[in-house]
Amino acid sequence: MKTSKVLRRVYDVTATLIGVLFFFIIVGVFGLPSAIAGLALFVLAAVVVCRVFPTEGARS
């Protein structure tokens, strides 16, 4: 139980770091080509997550 909680925290932190990395890429820190590629990848990932994990039927 405790391990799964720790794992969840690790996943949360990893997701946050990925988010920060995407922000830095999209804002152009690594140059325009990387920014365009980062934006395309982020949008693609967002569309995939929204399509693959539909939330409308989830319990609130």
Added chain:
Amino acid sequence: MKLDPSVLARIQFAFTVSFHIIFPTMSIGLASFLAVTEALWLKTKNPTYLQIYRFWLNIFAMGFGIGVVTGIVLSFEFGLGFARFAQIAGPAIGPLIALEVLTAFFLEAGFLGIMLFGLHRVGPKLHFFATCMVAVGTLISASWILSANSWMQTPAGVAVHDGQLTVVNWLHVLMNPSWPYRLPHMLTAAYLTASFMVAGVGAWYLLQGKHLDFARRTVALGTAFATVLIAGQVFIGDMVYGTMLKYQPSKMQAAEGFWEKQSQSPAPYYWFIIPDQKNQRNRFTLGTPHLGSIWLTHSLNGRVEGLKNTPRELQPRMAMVFYAFRIMYCLAMLMFAMGVASLWLRFRGTLFNSRWFLWMLVFMTPSGIIATLAGWYVAETGRQPWVIYGILKTVDAVSPVPSQALLSTLIAFVCVYAVFITAFLIFTFRIIRRGPVEAPVYAEASGSIKNAFRPHVLDSPKRLADSQFS
């Protein structure tokens, strides 16, 4: 006490335009959101989408109405407060505003009635077409206005002879250097505003345990749109930054809070400063080391240009530009974080259960409006002391009218607009408190406009019962 007419004219215009911009931002975003929602309803026949449509249509209608009225006021204010600006800039700006009326307003006026009252008269497909036309109208309107405003930021296609401005290339006026970046920046801001409004209201219902199907769909739609849009906005924002740095360096120098011609290396990113414009220095700074170089020069040790690169008499007020920019930028970062969090929560299947996230969405409901206002303050205060950058100074643009006339009209505007905003907020909160109303799966009528005026459609008991369109 003697009041300066140029200060009063600026305060009046700042007040009326700040009030105005809230409503077009909402209506541009909501019009497209309504078009998407109606398309989803037509595709899925799920009545919840029609519920969402009808719910937000009410708020859109009020915002649209106030936006139009307060926009007309601005045109009159060119004469009241800035007659010299109108006289000099008229040859370039006038046709753009006239074209906005001829193209966007006529299109919107033609279809708005069908959109608001025609669902049970013209049938769903024609009604959807009307919604799309209104949404397109708002886009066209924004595009003309952004063209006019961007021309004031980066004037092109004109020649000045004896203080008189002549257009030499209309294409250059229309597609001036900052317009291709500022237009998508503004449109994305409007869509983000609508996305966070929609998601925030849905989150509020989820926290209250009310209208759950409606709430889940609006939170799902709002966060999905917001996530994609904010990524695009961060990208476009960086492009706008680069463009303004090229054409209006003083604005970006003020926005970053550096005074010296070259900052230290590596440059920090300032979050809080107390600028001393008189002595051209900061009394206090709070920033993150290295981040300024990384974000602003895209290198580890880059130096950032300060405001001393601009002659003192041509500098904007640093405090206004800096804090407006920080508010906009910090809200953008918060929106990006919310987008990433929403994806993560979707992935884990807890988007509707995470109360902290839902509360954050509720608090973020007006974030798009605040960020848009802050962005416009950066654009307008950062351009000072110019009203048309490099061509006409603001102090030379005001009308030769007595300060009493400007003060009395300013007081009148404040009073009338206070009534507008109070009425808007009261009715909006009432609509939110009441919640969405059950909607039929299909619209009653179908077919053409000709069908809409047939007696059985006009006098249909069901239509009459639904005539309040909510």
